[in-house]
Amino acid sequence: MAVYTHHLPAWKKDEVADIKKHAKxxxxxxxxxxxxxxxxxxxxxRRNLRGKAVIKVTRNTLIEHALGEIGGxxxxxxxxxxxxxxxxxSNDNPFKLYKQLEKTKTKMAAKAGExxxxxxxxxxxxxxxxxxxxxxxxxxxxxxxxxEGGKVKIRETKTVVKKGAVISAKLADVLVKLDIKPMDVxxxxxxxxxxxxxxEPSVLAVDEEKILAQIQLAGQQAFNLSVNAAIPTRETLAAILTKAVRDARGLAIEADVYEKDVIDAIIGKAHRESQAIKSLVK
Known part of the structure; x- marks a missing residue:
């Protein structure tokens, strides 16, 4: 159902109109x-976001009116x-905006009940x-x-409150005295x-370093698969040929295939084997 603002006072209509104007x-x-x-x-x-984003602060009901009139x-x-x-x-994409907003956060002391x-x-x-x-x-x-030694000492590392739990008044006061600021504001x-x-934020909270590491790992695994399965690509053809030559040479040496490129290696292998037999005989 469409939202109408004809019954709103002039200043509220102006607020709604301002949101609609920015949305365009x-x-x-x-x-x-x-x-x-x-x-x-x-x-x-606001100063940090200047030129990147505009913030409009108004009542929630007026935001709802404006979004209803924008529709879609x-x-x-x-x-x-x-x-x-x-x-x-903003004219930035939501991922970039989310990252910018995260940078505006600072650590502050906790209050009781938070x-x-x-x-x-x-x-x-x-x-x-x-x-x-x-x-x-x-x-x-x-x-x-x-x-201990004329000073107050904390005897052991202690988790005083779990994630999602409410911070008590006593703990909040102590955290201030310890200069511990756990709240992201x-x-x-x-x-x-x-x-x-x-x-939604859950989609936008991207760990860029983790994603980059995953992409790098996937690239390395794809490269290895291409080489080991002999699937030629522009990036892996040189490595495939190198591996093929290395494998062929190894096979020729083990099978005693007398070719000029491997004869020295075959003789070397024969010498090592004869030396091993000689040591056993002794």
Whole structure:
């Protein structure tokens, strides 16, 4: 069903119209989550993306109105609207945009109630703390601590919270004191629509080094298969001929085929065998 904005106040209509205008100017339209990003960092992100992407911050309901009026497959983005969504526009492909957005993320301290993005591990060893209440605070947060040599020492490496678990207030306070910043804060791409297709982050999170290594391995395996199966290609013909000559020479030597190219090797083999027999006789 079409979405109409005739009942909206003028300023809301302007917001919807602005999104629709940008959607016509750019080849990619997407959603990003702005939750928890300090205003200062938002401004820095905008500067970093200048000339690459435009971010439109407005209410989720107005984003939904605009996507509904744009219609078509673009409307599929509405199901990804959540939290503090904003609209992002770009002429880059979604893979490149995703990579750029990942670069805007910075590490920040965890707050009580937040979910750990990964296992948070406290390494054993000395700290900069002097003996005092900090020992009890560390222990209450599940971190084995003791006093050694006039300093507070963490006695063993400990995973204090698993990926996906909630960070407690006590642990959050201790992590700040230990200067451990586990939270990735930055624009999180929720979804992107480009060239008729909808892309989710799970598809866009490509490990380029891993993919390159896989391509290199596949290329080497294909080369080896071509050579060993004697399937000639422009890239492998020289290696196939070299292998064929080497195999033919080896066969001639083992079968004692007297040819001028291998006679020296046959004589050498015969000499080695005679020496081996001589040593056995002795």
């Amino acid at each position: 100017e750019f080849t990619l339209i997407g959603l990003v989550d702005m939750y928890g990003i300090p205003a200062q960092q938002v401004q820095q992100i 497959d673009t409307k599929g983005l509405t199901r990804f609207i959540s939290g503090h969504s904003a609209v992002i526009f 979910t750990a993005p990964e296992d948070i591990v406290i390494e054993k060893g000395p700290t900069s703390f002097k003996p005092g209440p900090i020992v009890g605070e560390l222990q209450q947060a599940g971190i084995p601590a003791a006093i 930055g624009l999180a791409l929720q979804a992107a629509f480009h060239d008729g297709s909808l892309y």
